[in-house]
Amino acid sequence: MNDSTLILGIETSCDDTCAAVVRNGKEILSNIVSSQNEIHEKYGGIVPEIASRKHIEMIDIIIKEALLVANIQPHEINAVAVTNRPGLLGSLLVGVGASKAFCYYYKIPLIAINHLKAHIFANALAYDSIDFNSQQEYISLIVSGGHSSLYLLKKDLILEEIGHTVDDAVGEAFDKVARYLNLGYPGGPIIDKISKNANPHFIEFTRPMIESGDFNFSFSGIKTALIYKTKKHPELMKKENIANLAASFQAAAVDVLVQKTIKACKKYNINKVLISGGVAANSKLRDEFNYAAQKENIEIYIPPIKLCMDNAAMVASLGYFELKKGNISNLDIDVYSRTDF
C-alpha cells in the first residue's frame, strides 16, 4: 500500500444517503450527506419504505457528487467501504448494491463496515492524537436514534459490547418525548434547543438502572415517567412548562449515560472515552461529559457535530484501518439488520 490510499465510503443504513472520499483514514476530501429529515418530519419518525425509495433515487447522484467535490476520478479510488450492518435492510441494500457494482467495475476491494464501529472512527477523523494502530484501549459510547451502547475498543480494532439499552435507544426516547410534547421531529435537536433556558430540575426523574451493577441503560422508563406524571397532573402540560419538562427529561437521560460511562472507565481502568452517534451532538451531553472528565481525570473525545451524525467519512475512515489489516469482503456479502460484531 502506498502512502495515499483513497477510500470511497458509502452509508445508507438509515435515512441519510451518504458518500465520502477519505485519504489514509484521516483526511476528508469530501463528505456528502443527503438528509431526508424534511420528508420524515411529517410522519414524526423514519418510515423505512420511504427511506429506501429516497436512497435508490439519490445513490448515484451522491456518489458522483462525492467524487466531484473530492476532485477524484472514479478509477483513482483504491477501495470502497460500505455499511452492511446493522440498519434498515431496504436502505442498506441500496448502498451495498452500489458498492459492489463499483468494486466489480474497477476490480478493487470491498470492505463491509459495521455502522456502529464506524461511528467510533469519526473520532479518528476529528482527533489526530487518536491512533487506532497503537495498543491503546478505549471505552466507547455510541448514542443515536437506533443505538445506545457501551463498548470496550481493544487493540486490533476489536470491539466488545459491555452494555446496551434494554428498551428504547436514547435518540428514540428523545423523539418520542418530543412527539408527546408536540415539539416535532427530530426530537433530539429540538429538546436540546428549548432546554437551554429551562429548568432541568423541574421534575427530578428517577435514573433507571443506575444501580443495576451492569452497564445497561433504560430510557423508556424516563419517557413513561414523564407521560404518567403529566397525565396525573395535566397542569404540567401548560405551555410555559413544556421546556422545563423537556429539560428534566434530557437531564435524566444524560445523567444515566455519564454515570454509566464513568463506571465503565473505573471498572476497566481506562481513561480515554470515545463518544459518537447522533445524540453526541446534544449540547447538554457534551457539557456534562466535559464536566465529569475534569472531575474524574478522564479524556473525553466527541467528534464535531457533522461527524456525529450518520456520514460516510467515518465509514471510509474505518474502511482504511480494516483494509490495512486485510479485512476485505467478497462481492457476495449480504446486509443484516442486526449484528454482533
Added chain:
Amino acid sequence: MSTILAIDSTTELLSISISENEKILSEIKDDKSQKHMVNIIKDIDHVLKEANKAINDIDIYGVNLGPGDFTGGRIGISVIKIFSLLSNKPIFGFNCLDIFSTGCSLKEINNMQDNIQDNIEKELNIVNQTNIIKSYEKPNHINNNINNNCSKNDINDIYIIPLKDVRNNEIYFNVYKLVSNNLSSLNFKDDSQHISKNYHNTINNVNEICDNNSNSNKAINFNNKLQSLNQLIIQFKINENKYFLFKKFNNILIKNNEIKDKLTQVIKDIINNNDDENDENINNGNIHKGNDINKNNFKNQENLNNKINKKVFKNNKATIIFTGDAIKSYKDIISKLIDDLVILNESQYVKNKNIENLGNKNIDKNSNLANKDKFGYELIDLKIDEDNIKPFSKYINLLAYYNFINNINSLPIEPIYVRDFIIFGKNKDE
C-alpha cells in the same frame, strides 16, 4: 455493434443477459435462492464471461423498473445505476408490462412465421431507422414464398394483455396491440421510412392524455372509456415482415374482484374495434411516442398526407393473449373469464383450424359480445401464454436496443410503484 447488459431482479428469479444488438449472447435465470443481493455480481460475472465480454465492454444497460418486488428491484437498479455512472453509458428502464408483452409478441411472431413457412430460418431485426433498408438483404426464396403464401387475411391482429399480480388483491395490466405488417402486401412502397420518420417527429393529437412517458407508467383507474395512448413500444423486423407493438392505454390498476368485468369490457371493445380511430393514427404513422420529450418537431404534417386506406390493414381475425404472472395467481378467474366469453358465443362453430394449445378458445362475430352495428372482427382467438410469467431480461435487451437505436429517452431509473405509499397512523398534512 452495441453490447447490452440487462437485469430483472424484481421477482424471485434473477434474470440477467448479454446481447450484441438484438442477438442474445448469454443468459442466466438464477432461481436457486432468493438472495439476489448475494448472487447478483456473481451472476453478472457469469453471463459476461459466457459472452466473452468484460464489464467495460457494455455500451447499453437495461433494467426492469417494476412493478415488482421492492427489495429485489432496488438491488438490480442500484447496481445498474453505478455501472452506468462509471462507464458513462446509458441505462434504459422499462415497465414490466412492456417486457411481458415484448416476450409474448416474439413468441407469437415465431408462431406466425412457422405458419408462413416452417423452413425459414428465423431472423430477428429490431427495426432501425438508419439501417432498415441497407442492413437487411432479402433472401430471394423467402420473398417469393411470402408473396405466394401469405395473403392479408392470414395475418392476425394480436392483442396482448399482460396481467401483473401486484399483491394487495390488485392487478396491474394494459392492452398491447401487435400489428403485423407484411411489406409485400401493402399498397404503398416506402412504409418503413414513412413510419420511422414520423414517429420521431409527430405526436398524436390526443397527446394531452400522456404528456410524458412516466405518466404512461402510472396506473390509472379503470373507467368506461379508456382513452387511447397508442404508444409505440418496439418494432421488430423478422424475415420480410415488420411488427409494431403498441401500448393501448395508460397502465391500469384493478381489484381482483373486478378482473372479470373489466377484462370482459376490454375484450368487448376489441371485438367491436372500438379503437378504430386510434388504428387510423397508427396506420398513418401518426404515432404518439410517449418517451419522446422533444416535441418541437411536431409540424411535419406533410407525411401524414400520404394517407393510407386503413382497410388495407383491416384484418378479420384477432387473437387475444393473456400473459404475465397474474394468469398463474388468478388462474381460476382467468379460465372462468375465458369460458364465459365462449359460452356467450351463439355459434359453436370453430372457424380457426390453427388452434394448437389446449385451452385456446375463440369468439366469433355472432357472439353476444359483438356489436353488429359496428365493423368488428369476425373471429377472435383467446389464448393464455403460460410460458411468459416472468419479465425475462432477454426482452429487456431487445427493448433497450430498440430505444437506443431510435434515440428514445428512458424512463427515470427508479422503481415503478403502482400505488402511493400509505403510512399507518396519522399524517400531519391530513
